Amino acid sequence: MTRFILKRLGISLIMLLAVSTIVFLMIHMMPGDPALMMLGGDSNPDPAAVAVLREELGLNKPLPVQYKDWVLGAVGGDLGHSYSEKIPVMQSIATRLPRTLELAGAAMLLACIIGLPLGVWSALRRGKTSDLVMTTGASLGTSIPVYVMGYIFIAVFCLDGFGLGFSMPSSGYMDISRSVGGHFTRLVLPALTLALGIAASIMRMTRSSMLDALSGESVRALRAKGLSESKVIIRHVIRNAFIPVVTIIGLQFGNLIGGTVLCETVFNWPGLSTLLVKAINQRDYPLIQGCILVMSSVFILANLVVDVLYGILDPRAR
């Protein structure tokens, strides 16, 4: 087990290194001088200012030295200086990362709460109308883009498009120390928006995995020995069926992080993704680099946790 975890840890480290190398090289493959672009692109900025910025960014050093400086800085928590926000990149990321993680975590939790029971139920009702309704719903759920889902929710719950008689705040963020209720009413809609597509995937996987487990030989033996149907399902079928579902949940982390980018924009959630979009619009390269590096690291870490969990649940995968 220790060997397995160490091996996974090693792979994750290599992935992190690959990601940082690609992020670094891409900034340097960019057409044109980054210093010139940062100071305003076509508008002929002051050559002296460009020279100062080049020096500050270390662009005059040879590439391998720049790379070494950058990686060592990143490991030590120094990702450079943001130009638009005038503060260290790490500082602006540190205030926003917890909000994105909260949104993503809440969405994943909701997706599991919705997806797993529906998948089990739909498998048990296989071929019946309720199964058909649920599988059609799941197909729809995987096909609706996050932001379209978000605007449907805003139209229904915030602008009161169907005359429900109440309206929820459609955007923004409130710190939990200011108002617990305000915090969660602003979290519910974006989290639910993000959760539904993922819930649909989890539901589909749970259903097919349940059907697989239900047709196993052992189930017949358990029924033959006289175990009640509910015990067969709860103690045996679900246990076996949920193992592959863990993998699909892991695979959804990519969608989850990609989804936060769109979802945060829809709901004006001041997280890492809105910071990234802002950084891109302002050509703030150190900030772009930092955001992408941190988000990809979160993604790799989440995958590591899922892999290890899978190894614990299913010893064959080690």
Add this chain to the structure above:
Amino acid sequence: MKMLAQCVKNKKFVFSAIVLIPILLMIFLGPVIAPHDPLEMDTSHTLAGSSPAYPMGTDEYGRCIFSRLLYGVRPSMQVALVGTLGAFVAGSLLGIVAGYAGGKAGSLIMRCVETILCFPSILLAMMVVALFGTGVRNLIIVVAILYTPHFARIAHSSTLKVRKMEYVENEVSIGASTPRVLAGTIFPNVLSPLIIQVSLTISSAILLESGLSFLGLGVQPPAPSWGQMIGDARSFLSVNAMYIFWPSLCLCLTILAANLMGDALRDILDPKLKESF
């Protein structure tokens, strides 16, 4: 012929064909059907509801939404179809070569291709677009790069299975050159899982392109695209809800159809696989 009969019998296939064929036709016929120039502004009719002159109403500049939808198909589909084709070609080539070569060289190729999977896809796309500029050509390259590993993985694992088969040994023993074995014997035998992946990739690529355009990082205005129209319409949600409704509906239907096409192709091409709804 037998395949065609199976396709017609499959309900998901029929549904997705009914949705996708008009959309594909719109790429070519859109400019012919469109009642207005998509860029023409009618300042006396801004954010109007539907009328005989503007079947789906107008946007904030008084441009015809229907015409913009028709013109907006082309960039999205260009990105999705050409990008997927690029990923298909590059991925199958790399996967088949890696699978056939096997050993250290094979796994080295695969590890290199898989580094792309270390990034959540939209992030890598955003970074490329931020650094190298937006526009249809760059989006096509992004889609091709992002989805190459998916094709490479499938081609690789199928090739590993196929290359041990007797008909491949047979071909090698009569002295066929390696490219001939790869293209003539292995490629046709690993094709079906790759075709299923094509339709799934097309739907992901449409999703990606529209997402980037929604954020303002994809197809650049004034040229229309569906994602960008949704992004523009969001500020007018309470004024003219139909403005956001139409592009959203088109986008969802297209993605749904592409997904169902993937499901249907899986049922048809790979009957051994368990049913996929």
